[in-house]
Amino acid sequence: MARDLLTAAPPPEGGPRRNLSDLRGAARLFTEATLGVTAVVETMHARIASLPGLPAPVRTRGIARLAYGSVQGVTRLVGGGVDGALALLTPLLSQPAQPEAEKPSPEREALLAALNGVIGDHLASTGNPLALTMALRYQGRALALERSALQAALPGATGHVLVLLHGLCMNDLQWQRGGHDHGGALAQACGYTPLYLHYNSGLPVRHNGRSFAALMESLLAAWPQPLERVALLAHSMGGLVARSALHQGTLARHRWPSRVDDVVFLGTPHQGAPLERAGHGLDLLLGAVPYAAPLARLGRVRSAGITDLRHGRLAADPKPVPLPARPRCHAVAACLGSETGRLKRKVLGDGLVPVDSALGRHADPARALHFEPGHALVVDGTNHMELLNRPEVTEVLRRWLCTDTGSREPAPLAPAPLVRRDPHTG
The missing domain is CATH 3.40.50.1820 (Alpha/Beta hydrolase fold, catalytic domain)
Structure with a gap:
């Protein structure tokens, strides 16, 4: 990290490249949020359905587990596909930013x-x-x-x-x-x-x-x-x-x-x-x-x-x-x-x-x-x-x-x- 700090970060990227970078970051965040909320809901479902006196489970079983697993699997698949596509597009827009585009919003x-x-x-x-x-x-x-x-x-x-x-x-x-x-x-x-x-x-x-x-x-x-x-x-x-x-x-x-x-x-x-x-x-x-x-x-x-x-x-x-x-x-x-x-x-x-x-x-x-x-x-x-x-x-x-x-x-x-x-x- 110290070596990276010998020069400050490059000027803010402008135009479509920066927009794609933002979109890629937001897509990742949305995927992670969906997975996280699904895990919380499943844990609550499992605890409510569990028998009193037994250790509190983290996951459901049977059909419920299949349903939650499907949601998580599809989310990972779609999220990975979007991230991969944006990662491929970003280098194609790597032309130098114009001065007016560098102005921070x-x-x-x-x-x-x-x-x-x-x-x-x-x-x-x-x-x-x-x-x-x-x-x-x-x-x-x-x-x-x-x-x-x-x-x-x-x-x-x-x-x-x-x-x-x-x-x-x-x-x-x-x-x-x-x-x-x-x-x-x-x-x-x-x-x-x-x-x-x-x-x-x-x-x-x-x-x-x-x-x-x-x-x-x-x-x-x-x-x-x-x-x-x-x-x-x-x-x-x-x-x-x-x-x-x-x-x-x-x-x-x-x-x-x-x-x-x-x-x-x-x-x-x-x-x-x-x-x-x-x-x-x-x-x-x-x-x-x-x-x-x-x-x-x-x-x-x-x-x-x-x-x-x-x-x-x-x-x-x-x-x-x-x-x-x-x-x-x-x-x-x-x-x-x-x-x-x-x-x-x-x-x-x-x-x-x-x-x-x-x-x-x-x-x-x-x-x-x-x-x-x-x-x-x-x-x-x-x-x-x-x-x-x-x-x-x-x-x-x-x-x-x-x-x-x-x-x-x-x-x-x-x-x-x-x-x-x-x-x-x-």
Whole structure:
């Protein structure tokens, strides 16, 4: 995998070739879904028909088994035929894509990102064409991490690099929200060159962290300008990927972790997300009821990436991973309510991530993360997605990231009732 990351993925394919690839991936997925649902229905049928006190069977017998077997056999036959036909057609349409065809469709990108977030590990393990490949992108196009290619793609590249990491079920284009993009704003205000990570958020966080670490090492070697400052800006799950990459890159003695000056976490579930823990609890409950146990298989149709959100897992080793030592680390949490709404802050937070989790707090001191005074902020009256375009967030990003970048000093953060420092860190 590391060798594959020495160059980023090729630009998105356009025209009929891409459409066939999408169709082939969707056909495979439909076949797998039909087989999976048939297996669940057969297991429920077998359990309902079984005698009390006997071991619960997984399959039916007799005519019922013949019927279910026929459905599965026909599905495999048709699915295999469609996949084979599309596989033969795809190379015939391998002409280079026209520039206008390379422009990414926001709708397609959003659908693929959501699909990969939910079942991306399955797509990758089965070789499905819909599985996303990690790449650094600019304006929706993948960058080849070679000096000449970067010079051509980024003629205005500076020595200040900002890498933005999106969250679960999202993509790099979705940093653009309500006409605002933190990357573009910081490029204009602070002189950064913004690069956007695009990745399969359904893979385990540690796998994406390892791939991102390799990608950053390649970027460091190929960047066309002397690097003066590197910052990471991560939203939601992207913060876990950033921490995992810094951890694994340091263990692998990569050079790039020592060049990172700042890491900003926006709504990152450092201590996990309660919605995933609730889903896991429902799986356990369904699994304990004999007739409902087959339905638990449907409940478990979620990716390894989502499962890692249960407790904010970063590495294969379950030991807590502290904040990286060298870079300045900053955290922004959001809350749907106000400071007086303690229950809403503790349970709901921004609707997905509780405030305590976003700020790294934990009852176990060994698992707690400690942000320096003045580097943790809570934005009230804000949901998880609004962290991407709230003016208050943009202002504090300028304060944290524009120092010593050669730009003008950012204006002081205007006092506003919706923004306040975390009282636990000053």
